[in-house]
Amino acid sequence: MEVARYLFARLHDLGVRSLFGTPGDYNLVALDFLEDAGLRWVGNSNELNAGYAADGYGRIKGIAALITVFGVGELSAINAIAGAYAERSPVVHIVGTPSTSFQSSGLCLHHSLGNGDFRVFANMYTQITVAHTNLSDITTVASEIDRVLKACVHESRPVYIELPTDMVSQTIPTSEAMSNGTLIQSNGTLHAHWFEDSVVDIIREKITSAQRPFIIVDGLVRAYDIEGEVNAIVRSSNIPTSTTPAGKSMISEQAPNVCRLYKGTAGDPEYSAYIKTRDLLIYFAPLWSDCNTFGFSTIHKDSTTIVFHQDAVTIRGKEFRIQVKSLLQKLLESMSDWKCQVQVSAQCLMPDVPTPDVVQGPESQEPIKQSAFWRLCSQVLTSGDVVLTECGTSSIGAYDLVLPEDVRMVTSALWLSIGFMLGAAQGSALAIRDLVDEGIGAAGRTILFTGDGSLQMSVQAISDIIRNRLDMIIIIINNDGYTIERHIHGMYAQYNDVQPWRYLEAPNFFGANLDDPTYPITLRKGTTWGDIIQAFEDPAVRSGKGLIMIEVVMAKEDAPETLKNLFK
Structure with missing residues (x-):
């Protein structure tokens, strides 16, 4: 060969x-x-x-x-x-x-x-x-x-x-050449059964004796291949649970014990104070970057934590080198007869998904604002969607999305390369199609939220999307430049401006056949609440078929409250 x-x-x-x-x-x-x-x-x-x-x-x-x-x-x-x-x-x-x-x-x-x-x-x-x-x-x-x-x-x-x-x-x-089937094999370190069992016993004792336990699910759960085990522990234990920005969608937000996103002291001080009073915090696969922890305000002292990494678990500051996936499977078995009785505080629960008329009426001529836009977007999502959020106002605004069952979110919480998500959306949509072709997955929609400045960084990816006839919804937040940078420094500085583009003309420029019924191109623009609600209710948009681009115009100074608080 x-x-x-x-x-x-x-x-x-x-x-x-x-x-x-x-x-x-x-x-x-x-x-x-x-x-x-x-x-x-x-x-x-x-x-x-x-x-x-x-x-x-x-x-x-x-x-x-x-x-x-x-x-x-x-x-x-x-x-x-x-x-x-x-x-x-x-x-x-x-x-x-x-x-x-x-x-x-x-x-x-x-x-x-x-x-x-x-x-x-x-x-x-x-x-x-x-x-x-x-x-x-x-x-x-x-x-x-x-x-x-x-x-x-x-x-x-x-x-x-x-x-x-x-x-x-x-x-x-x-x-x-090695025969097929031998390429993937466990690389976990082998441990004596007694050692693994003893660590399970220690963890079980810490969890069952805690009066106010709390679980935090973070962004490396999928990379460590422990998503199934973590979800099972959250469901079966009934322990109040939250995620970080990077961990959003790693667990079902529809579970009764799942709380809203943990934004730390800067993003949600009252909720953060509640979590800090817990006598045991269980971290799964933490990514302790400055952005993911809101300025390191969601990291807690060793004396109250159990932290699961890829090949180690730290129990109140003491590290045990062990294969965590196997450990979690044994922990699940050992805790099958126990359920936490702690009631989740009402202030911690996920908010309800609003209907369009709750946010603004479909005839409203009021300008679109970040404070309500992301709650409105929650009611557009459906089970099976893959949602990608570009770093900046899109990713921080999307913290407030309430995700239906089986919605996956792709975000960036460490590298933060502006423009990444448009290309990543192309790859994600292609992966979904490949899975469907193999009979493995369902044909969910790919939905990208991106800013105008980010789109300009990698706009040629729209050509790749059209070339491969990928189904995608691109929601462009047009707020006249780099709004997140404005809130860091230079609100009206020229260096935070971008050249205005006619974004909805991109499919034509990149060679799409606007009259091809087999690959429809749907283009919408919203400057008012009425515009955007009508766009979201359009059957062509709902279907997610073909390339759908929705331009949402907002004021350059407007930003999610979480972002404003963070940079204050």
Whole structure:
């Protein structure tokens, strides 16, 4: 089997069905092997958006793959790969490189720095990947590919594979290829049963003896593959539970013991004070970044906490190195006969989803305001939706969304690269379609909330969406620039302005056929409550079919109250 065929077959084994990237002279021959391996070429407008899309695909599908060319291509994607590393998204970055003979000769080749150093870019990637390999030795190609792909899945982070042009079509002896089904195997450290059982006993005793326990579910639950166990513990224990911004949608917001989002002292001081009086706080998979913790105000002292990480649990400050997924399964079994009797305070419960007339009447000519817009958006969501929120006013406003059952939210709480979510939405929508094609998932809608400034950063992704005929709803908050930056500094400074665009003309510019009934284009603009309510009630919008763009005009100074309080 040829090297490229083996690599792509391995990706297919893991669930990859679409390959993101751009073509270039150092990867063209490799792309000829895609179709036979069962992979679809996506074809992105640029490498940065391809990387963003791969990140979004990986968060939904469990793994993603991206291919670029050496030097100019891989450096254009490096920001996206760094974001995937920071936020634990499994992306395989394949880089087509010059032939091994040219590299060893130190020739002055295009896309290089001209100094004969062909390791400089690979060395950069060692800082933002968990495994990397150069497929330059045919005797180790198969084992190297398997080693790196295992690391990507097990650690849910990016990996880096160099594929020299002269290695693409070289053949791997059949005996070197591992049989299907052996690629994914547990990498958890083995522990004696007595040790695991003793830790379970300690945790159970702490939980059952607590008078005021509280659970906080955070953003790395999916990356650690413990979402099922955490949801089961929340449901069966009846312990009052909240999520952080990064953890939103990790648990059902319809459960009776699930409380509103934990925004810390800055975002919700009264609710924060309530949580601080709990005698036991149980953290699942914390991401303790400044933004996710509202200035570190949701981190509590060790003496009152049990913290579950990926391969360790910390109980009141004492760390036990252990495989947490297995530990949680045993904890569930041991607590099957116990249910917390603590009643959730009414002030903590999730708010009701408003109907449109509660916010504003459908005939209202009043301007749209952030204070009510996000509550209104809650009633538009339906089970199965995937909601993506761009960093800034969109992500902070979306904290107030009340999510129906089985709605998944994709957000950024650490890397915060402006423009990321448009590309990620393309990848997410493609992952949903691939899952449906495999008969694994249902055809839910992909809904993106993004600001005008963010959209301008990565607008070419709209071309990728149209090219792949993806179903998507894009809600653009047009508030005349970088509103979140205005609230940090420079409310009326020129550097926080952006050039006004005619956003709803983008589909036409990017080549959409506006008269094609098989891929409908729906365009709406709202400057008043009446406009936006009518847009949300439009059957074409409700269906989520084709490309739907809704431009929502708001004042440049307006922002969610949480954002204002945070930056005060």
